[in-house]
Amino acid sequence: MSVEVGKLLAHPNENGHFLEWIELYSGDTLLARVNLEPRWTVPNVKFVVALDHGHALVAKERCNLHGVWESQLWELFPTPVRISLREYN
C-alpha cells in the first residue's frame, strides 16, 4: 500500500521544515517505519504487508514543526491501498 503526504498540497521538504518519518500500523501494532531526510527524500512510500485480519490500518507521519499526523483506513482491500496524510496549518 502507498502512503502519501501532502497529496493535494506538497509538504515543505527543506532543512528547517520536513517530514522525519512515516509509520504504518495495524491497529496499535507497528508494521513498518521509514525515516526521511530533508531535501533528498520524497514523502511517498510503499509498504508491502501480509495481514490476515481486519484491524484498522493507520498511517502516521511526523513533521519537525507540526508534530504527528495520522490517517486511518478501516477496511482491507485485495488491491493496493493508498492512504493520504495532509496537514492543515
Ligand SMILES: [Fe+2]
Ligand atoms: Fe509541516
